[in-house]
Amino acid sequence: MQFKRYGLRAASLLAALLLVVHAAWAAEPFKIRDIQVEGLQRIEPGTIFASMPLRVGDTYNDEKGTASIRSLFALGLFTDVRLEINGDVLVVVVEERPSVAGVEFIGTREFDKDVLAKALRGIGLAEGRPFDKALLDRAEQELKRQYINKSLYAAEVVTTVTPVERNRVNLAFTVSEGEPATISEIRIVGNKAFSESTLRNLFDLDTGNWMSWYTKSNRYSRAKLNADIETLRSYYLTRGYLEFQVESTQVAIAPNKQDMSITLNVIEGERFVVAGVRLAGNYLGREDEFKALVSIQPGEAYNADRVAETVKAFTEHFGRFGYAFARVQSVPDIDRSTNRVALELRAEPSRRAYVRRINVTGNSRTRDEVIRREFRQYESAWYDSDKIQLSRSRVDRLGYFSEVAVETSEVPGIPDQVDLTLKVTERPTGSVTLGAGFSSSEGLGLQFGVSQQNAFGSGNSLGFQVNTSDVNRLILLNTTDPYFTQDGVSRTIDLYQRTSRPYVETASYALETLGASLRFGIPLTERDTIYLGGGIERTTIVPGTYLPVAYQTYADQFGYSSTAFPLTLGWGRDGRDSALVPTSGTLQRASAEWSTAGEVRYLRATYQYQHYVPLTKQYTFAFNTDLGLGKAIGGRPYPLFKNFYGGGLGSVRGFEAGSLGPRDATTNLSYGGPKKINFNFELQAPFPGAGNDRTLRLYTFIDTGNVYGADESIDPSDFRVGGGIGLSWVSPMGPLRLAVARPLRKFDGDRIQFLQFQIGTTF
Structure with missing residues (x-):
């Protein structure tokens, strides 16, 4: 009690003292x-x-x-x-606080210094900003976090602060990166239905192999681990294991900060079979249409992917009728006694909506009309999810933007109207290219080009290209207006000079072509376009070694130079999932060239068909057909300089490029022919040690085909056949294809080439 009274007196005395001080300072x-x-x-x-x-x-x-x-x-x-x-x-x-005069990074090899500077700007530490000592600890932690993301757990950061004039400081971050931590072990515990090795093969992360220097697949990354866990979950959920879950994930690093182990504990649950699918809710009286969209089959194992596809298809189908806010749920009714599951698809279309306004944001350079003319969804029209998705895809395919997104928002106070906002992020569309390549058939080639895909924000393209090699040379100037008419008809103008030398020797004969063309592209559907055009070409036969007798005879009869006025007709459709690394889909091209005036009269047609079939996640079967046919018209012979050539990459591998077809009686060298047929079969597989990296692939192939003269009939018994293995790599210089082949069917006089490669070609 006395202690409490003493504390009370002390508190009173302190309060009185504070009042006196406050009165003095006030x-x-x-x-x-x-x-x-x-x-x-x-x-x-x-x-x-x-x-x-x-x-x-x-x-x-x-x-x-x-x-x-x-x-x-x-x-x-x-x-x-x-x-x-x-x-x-x-x-x-x-x-004033001192300001940051400069930021320097010392000892950084793993990162570009701009990346680290950007990371520090994100926490408020950058050149010109006020310096705060409290930020140094955060900066060091942020730098370590960047290195941890690269599996460099042993990285150490030392900061040096140097005062300079005008109340400023220089900051120097000295980094000792150390060696990256690598994954020494991946364990999956609790699996019974599938072996641990089968499940581990699904992962992009692994314990390393002789290709790890390229793939870096043995470096731990939280993002990669999360992706692998989702892959594992999807693997089970698409095979009937409805209740599968990853119970826990343990990532342990050794004291030396060099070795890591990953352990996943999983609970598989039971495998369930779909007993049936029932629709519930409001389907606008179109139940039969929605039932046709169901990809879930009773009697099959539960497949989460098909359930998601069905829900998405239902939502999109509601969107076709203007129901922008439709909700579709999949509700499972599980019978654990029989391991069967009945699915109920509940739908609530909500309300139908109009599109009040379409806004475009983010385009500081590209004109609004260039974007809006790609839209198939219009203002004041019913909301249509198909047209909105198509519009987004068309804008994305322009190639002017790195990101394209469409957001839907309700109009306040008007429940049956929505606004669409298209957000784009522009990217540079002008480029200057300078490169070099080498192929076994064409030798060294240099490339130079200047192009602008979106000149002055108008959507028009301008380009100038120079490609040169020991065999083929090209100078091209072109311009394209994708909306020459309001209906989307494009116009392309080309001016070109091309030199083709069938053989690498510089003294061999050559074909020089100088020409100009005008083409129009007419869209038939969203995927199909036909091309109509015309031009003028003047081709000169340049005498030299290996000049075939047929060429000399043609030149003696019609002269070394000939002028043609070809009319062109083409059609194209590309349904591949990727232009560089396709794994599914089809590509088709057809073209016809008809010269009815000038000193050369002919008809020349080509057709190409490619089809890709994904066998598994890692294996793809690819098929290619390439056909060509030329025919003389007007009582004149077919011009030899329009011949097709066969052999080599893109044709029948194992035979020298351009060596198939009719041969000159004197030199026994091929000069091509007006008929060409090629078939290529490939099985594409992962490169050993590269995991699921699709930019580096192995393939085995079989090719067959030949080139025929005008008076020769196409006979499969004359087909050359080649087979072998190859490597494809999407390198920084472009797609590289290398093939080691041997003839499986050859004839006397055939020119064989076992190793062939080229940069800048596909298939």
């Missing part, structure tokens, strides 16, 4: 005649005045003074702030 209120600022070096006085709640003419009191000091400290620009009173003048005395 300032009498006064009207501010002027406000002065002292101590500024880089910061403008306006920043001070704008942040303070006091103005000239206001009445000063201690409460407002305290609020002013608090607001100035909140700017984060000062290490000290105090207020002094000189009569009726308020003096603000500040001490």
Whole structure:
């Protein structure tokens, strides 16, 4: 009790003392005649005045003074702030924080320095910003986090702060990166239905092999692990294991910070079979249409992918009728006694909606009309999910934007209307290219090009290209207006000079073509386009070694130079999932060239068909057909310089490029023919050690085909056949194809080539 009374007296004494001190420090209120600022070096006085709640003419009191000091400290620009009173003048005395003069990174090999500088800007540490010692710890932690994301757990960061003139500091981050931590073990515990090795093969992460220097698949990444876990979950859920779950994930790193182990504990649950599918809810009286969209089959194992596909198809089908807010749920009714599951698809279409307005944002350079003309969803029309998705895809295919997204928002107060906002992120569309390539058939080739796909934001393209090799040379100037008419008819103008030398020797004969063409592209459907055009070409036979007798005879009869006025007709459809690394889909191209005027008369047609079939996640079967046919018209012979050639990559591998077909009687060298037929079969597989990386693949192949003269009939018994293995790599210089082949059917006089490669070609 006495202790409590003593504490009470001490508290009273302290309170009284504080009141006396406060009375001594308190300032009498006064009207501010002027406000002065002292101590500024880089910061403008306006920043001070704008942040303070006091103005000239206001009445000063201690409460407002305290609020002013608090607001100035909140700017984060000062290490000290105090207020002094000189009569009726308020003096603000500040001490500025030093600013960051420069940021330097030493010892960084794994990262580009710009990447690290951007990471530090994200936490507020950058050149020109105020320096705060508290940020240094955060900066070091952020740098370590960046290295941990690269599996460099042993990375150490030492910071040096060097003061410089004008109250600034230089920051130097010295990094000792160390060696990356690698995965030494991946364990999956609790699996019974599938072996551990089968499940581990699904992962992109692994324990390393001789290709790990390229794939880096043995470096731990949380994002990659999460992706592998989702792959594992999908594997089970698509095979009937409805209740599968990953119970826990343990990632352990050894004390040396070099070895890591990953353990996944899974609960498989029972395998369920679909007993039936029932529709519930409001289906707009179109139950039969929705039933046709169901991809879930009773009697088969439960497949989460098919359930998701069905729900998505239902939602999109509602969207076709304007129901932008339709909700579809899959509700499973599980019978664990029989391991069967009945699915109920509940639908609530909500309300039908119109599109009130379509907004476009993010296009600072590209004109609005260039984007809007790709839209198939219109304002004041019913909301249509198909047209919206098609519109987004068409804008994305322009190639002017790195990101394209469509957002749907309700119109406040109007429940049956929505606004669409198309958000785009522009990317550079102009480029200057300079490159080099080498192939076994064409030798060294140099490339130079200047192109602008979106000239002045108009959507028109301009281009100039120079390609040269020991065999083929090209100079091309072209321009394309994709909307020459409002209906989407494109117009392309080409001016070109091409030199083709059938043999690498520089003294061999050559074909020189100078021409110009005008083409129009007419869209038939969203996927099909036909091309109509015409042009003028002048082709010259340049004498040299290996000039076939047939060419000499043609030149003696019709001259070394010939002029043609070809009319062109083409059609194209590309349904592949990727242009560089396709795994599914079909590509078709057809073209016809008809010269009815000039000194050369002919008809020339080509057709190409490619089809890709995904056998598994890692294996793809590919098939290619390439046909060509030329025919003389007007009583004149078919021009030899329009012949087709066969052999080599893109044709029958194992035979020298351009060596198939009719041969010259003197040199026994092929000069091509007006008939060509090729068939290519490939089985594409992962490169050993590269895991699921599709940019580096092995393939085995069988090719067959031949080239025939005008008077020869196509006879399969004359087909050359080649087979072998190859490597495809999407390299920084372009797609590279290498093939090691041997003839499986050859004839006397055939020119064999076992190793063939080229950069810049596919299939």
